[in-house]
Amino acid sequence: MIQLKNLTQLCLSIYVIAAFSAQSLAQEAPNYSKDVAPILQEKCAACHNPEGIGPMPLLTYQQVQPFAALIHDRTSKRIMPPWHVDPGIGIQSFKNDASLSNAEIDTIEAWVEAGAPEGNPADLPTPITFPSGAEWQLADQLGPPDLIIKSSPFDVIANGQDQWWTPSVPFAGLDQERFLKAAEFKPSYPLGKKVVHHGHAVLVPEDGGRQVALARYGVGKSWEMFPEGTGMRVPANGNIAWNLHYFPVGAEGDDDVVEVGLWFYPEGQQPERETVGEAMFRVDGLKGMARGQDIVIPPHGYQVLQGTHRLDAPAVIHSYRPHLHMRGKVMTMEAILPNGDKEVLSQVNKYDHNWQIAYIYEDDVKPLLPTGTILQFTSVFDNTANNPINPDPEQWVVFGRRGVDEMSHAWVGITYINEEQYTQAVAERRAQQETLRIQ
């Protein structure tokens, strides 16, 4: 018990107590070593490392501290990590969710507001080793691919301009028709990871039959894996039409080769459900108009476009990947059911053309839609100066394949099923939900 002899001592004691509690508050503020480094390691470092696609490494306090304010800005606006689906509406459970939780965003904010302290390096998490970009991401689950197809080599020039490379390469390696289970699109590493913006590999069968998109890629989307019992029919012969869009910024190299790894169901096995993989749903030029004809965005203005598609068979939706360009801001996918109920399935509300993210639904929330459902897509374009990546708000903007022109469609991973499979799938989903409710 402290004896207070005089006023001076009283004041001194109060001062000491105040100083002490200020210190304990400071201790409560998050610090880098204990609180922030684990978040950055888990959610950022895979790209923000010296070989990754992020512009700067974020692996040590010395690297992170100068970017503290910028990190706060990008994370609080949910621009980084790249995951631009609206967290407030629609399905929220995804196989490839890369987003930060609200608690993680708050931790980063409190850390930056406290002056971005380092804390005690002894509290740092054990460093992790990143899977090299040279490895197949699906190999952990599926082993090495059954077949690898390669584009012909391309010399990449670092001129910061769009470059397209569209070689046709014979498809070899299968001696009979097979069913695809998974595919992964792998640019070379490290060069290709930095310079291949998007692309696809489409099999054009020898007999002139339906073309099969084996793999579609965008920065943010590199693989596709169908659920057990679902596969895509792949004929044995034909040519691969590669369509590669390079966007080199400061990186160059000769003979760049893109690979696609393919995993099949065993020979002779036909899965119960045959999928078309990602299908294009247009949000432009419908009702007899030429594609893209209705995209006309005025200078300093906005445009909203809507596209509706009736499902002529029941369907399961696996994934959602909007495709707009630099003025595109929002794309919403809604289902209008035959009974009139309307539901937002997903909404990307922070679309950023630098990223082509496929939002892959968890199996137990994949939309199961009856025949007659209308899928309705709504795109919003912002050609004002408020749009940070708008190259020139003075321009009228129309349809075109350059990033400065516009597009408006969604790639939707979809499997059409028959009525019997639909009834069964709905019953299974109900039973699952029932079990969840009881637990």
Ligand code: HEC
């Ligand atoms: C999938 C790869 C990837 C992940 C994961 C990722 N980033 Fe990024 N980051 C990028 C790329 C590429 C850019 C540059 C292009 C852009 O801004 O979209 C970038 C840009 C940034 C910028 C802006 C840099 C500048 O100079 O403008 C910040 C800040 C940032 N990231 C922080 C983070 C943080 C913090 C995380 C984790 C919470 C994170 N990033 C996760 C790839 C990634």
